[in-house]
Structures are given as C-alpha cells and as structure tokens.
C-alpha cells in the first residue's frame with residue numbers, strides 16, 4: 074500500500090466513522106420517540122379511538138393526530154356498496170355435468186360474474202372476480218351456470234368474511250357497531266351496520282336446513298334435556314328454549330309461548346324418549362326425568378323452617394346420594410328395574426313420613442307432583458338424574474341476553490336460533506365452529 078493509498082483509506086475511514094456516529098445519534102433519537110409512542114399505545118388509559126399508529130410520513134415528535142371520525146356514514150349508505158376493482162379474475166368452468174356427471178362439457182357464451190370480497194386466513198382482504206360461465210352438457214343437453222365453492226351466488230362477501238363476521242357476533246358476542254369498528258381497523262374492511270346485519274340474516278338462512286335436520290335428531294333421540302328462560306323481543310316477553318340430546322345436539326328455539334304448544338311443535342304430539350326437565354307445568358304431559366338439583370334446592374330452602382324440614386332435607390339428600398352411587402356402578406338393566414321400584418317405595422315412605430307437617434306442605438307437594446318421574450333415568454343408561462346439562466347449555470344465552478338486552482326484531486330472534494344452534498352444537502361436540510359454518514355456507518350459498 075502506498076502512503077497516498079494509506080491516507081486515502083484513513084480519510085475514508087474517518088468520514089465513514091463520522092457518518093456512523095451521526096446515524097447512531099439519529100437512531101437513538103428515533104428509538105426514544107418510538108418508545109414514547111409505544112408507551113402511549115400501550116397505556117391502558119388511552120381511549121381505543123386514540124390508539125392509532127401514526128402514518129409513516131409523520132415525524133414522531135408531532136402530536137398523535139386525532140383519528141378520522143369513524144362510525145355510521147351520514148344518511149346511511151345502505152346495504153349496497155361500491156364494487157371494488159378485483160385484483161384477480163377466476164374463470165369458473167365446470168369440468169363435469171352437474172346432472173349426469175359427464176366430463177363432456179362445452180363452455181357457452183353466457184357468464185355470470187360475481188365480484189367477491191373475501192379473506193383467506195390470516196387477515197388480508199382479497200377481491201376476486203368470479204366469472205361463472207354457463208355451460209352445456211354435450212351428452213344430455215343440460216345447461217347450467219358453473220359454481221365455485223368460494224363464490225356465494227348472491228351478495229358481495231365471500232365465505233371467510235361471512236364466517237368471520239358471524240364469529241365476532243357469536244363467539245365474541247360483539248355488538249354490531251363494535252364489529253363494524255373492529256373489521257375496519259383490523260382488516261381494513263369497510264362495511265355498514267346494515268351490511269353486517271344482512272350478513273347475519275344470510276348466514277342464518279343458510280343454517281336453516283341444518284336446523285330442520287336438528288329438529289329431527291331432537292325428535293328421534295332416546296332422551297333430551299330441556300330448559301327455558303325469558304328473553305325480550307322488541308320489548309315483548311318471549312322464551313328461549315333449549316333442547317339437548319344424549320349425543321349433544323343442541324337446538325335453540327325462541328317463541329312467545331312458554332307452554333305445551335312449543336313442545337308439541339318441536340317434539341310432536343307424542344314425543345319419543347324421556348325428557349329431563351324441571352318442575353315447570355308445561356312439561357307435565359310428557360315422559361319425564363324430573364331434575365334432582367331442583368328438588369334438592371326445594372327441600373334445602375326448608376332446613377331452617379323446622380327440625381322436620383332439616384330431616385326432610387337430609388332424607389332427600391341421602392336418597393339422591395344412593396341414586397348417584399347406584400348409577401355410577403353402571404348396573405345391568407335387570408338391576409336397574411328392580412332398584413327403580415325400591416327407590417320409588419323409599420321416596421313414597423319419605424312423603425308419608427313428613428306429610429303431617431303443615432310447614433313442609435310446599436316441598437312435599439313438589440315431591441308428590443313429581444311422583445313417577447324421579448327415577449325414570451334408571452331405565453335409560455347414561456341419562457342424568459339432574460337437568461344440569463340443559464342449564465349449562467342455556468347459560469351462554471343468558472350471558473348473551475345480559476349483553477344485548479333484547480332482540481330488536483322477531484327476524485333477529487328467529488335468525489339467532491339457526492346460527493346459535495349450529496355453533497352451540499359444535500362446541501358441545503368439540504367440533505370447530507369455523508370449519509362447520511364454512512362447510513354449511515359453501516354448501517348452501519355457493520354450491521346449492
């Protein structure tokens with residue numbers, strides 16, 4: 074290396090060093106600013122509306138700008154949205170005849186175009202044009218419009234967006250305004266409250282067939298647990314009923330009536346199988362297993378009334394304990410039938426023993442009214458002597474009621490039944506609600 078070269082090299086190094094120092098200073102400053110911004114973002118006291126990361130072209134020292142006003146557009150845009158320019162186009166041409174399965178297909182001159190906005194996982198919105206071509210089968214002459222499993226025949230949203238919106242509503246129990254805000258921020262998806270409402274109705278319609286099938290399953294089951302709870306629909310008292318089968322099929326039914334006619338409508342006039350229920354009189358005409366948890370609560374309420382009340386409670390608890398222990402042994406049917414008689418005699422004995430005590434009239438009437446229905450489950454291996462499974466299943470709807478208060482329309486309530494039944498069944502059966510809903514929507518909205 075010549076001295077000239079050496080000095081040139083040294084000079085370069087010094088310059089480079091100065092550059093790096095400067096850059097380091099800048100980075101330090103930027104780092105500080107980023108920390109401040111992060112703190113601001115993470116501060117739980119920052120209102121969510123202010124938690125917006127600044128655009129890149131803003132200098133970090135500037136104040137956080139007020140976010141653009143979100144919410145319903147003035148005068149409501151309505152359900153129809155401007156169609157976006159698709160990023161890609163899919164030509165959908167059937168490769169076989171939907172009628173005779175022949176592969177001999179000719180593409181014709183007609184095409185149905187749908188512009189579908191959808192969201193493949195994870196969260197980026199895609200816009201796809203589906204040109205669904207009309208085709209003709211050269212074997213049987215059948216002409217039809219080609220179908221695509223990701224292109225609903227009506228509406229501008231794809232299956233994943235439909236599932237996503239439904240899940241925000243049902244899994245996260247989101248209110249519609251919050252869902253709107255969430256998908257705008259998180260997914261950059263612009264949709265009006267009415268648009269969300271329409272999606273829920275469309276998905277509900279698509280779940281209807283599944284719902285009808287479920288009614289048949291509820292009818293054919295060996296036993297079912299039933300419960301009902303009050304719910305307001307546009308300010309009027311309605312009842313939300315649930316039916317849960319031995320195989321964890323769950324049906325939600327919302328009706329104005331709390332009476333027998335709902336049971337007749339769902340189960341038929343002569344229902345098969347046993348019904349696990351509480352003491353509500355609408356159930357009394359059916360074959361019942363009365364709930365022991367309710368009975369225990371009834372008698373426990375009289376523990377402090379008198380010494381007899383205390384003993385009654387102890388006797389009923391002891392009876393229930395024996396029933397439980399017997400069931401846990403998984404006895405044979407012959408044993409069950411024999412034991413059923415013994416248990417019934419024992420309970421009759423308890424009733425006789427306490428019937429002279431006036432202060433215990435209420436729990437004894439409760440006991441007597443259930444006579445013949447306290448031990449039915451003995452003849453149905455696997456059936457529970459309590460209605461806890463129904464009460465567990467109704468709980469999520471009680472939480473929903475607490476959150477939304479009431480249904481704003483009968484249509485909304487009707488629709489809730491269809492979607493909630495499908496999702497609750499998935500949950501009870503340990504199936505993925507997203508996958509199941511997707512399947513149903515593909516089948517009903519795209520391929521039907």
Ligand SMILES: [Zn+2]
Nearest residue numbers: 170173210213
């Ligand atoms: Zn054909």
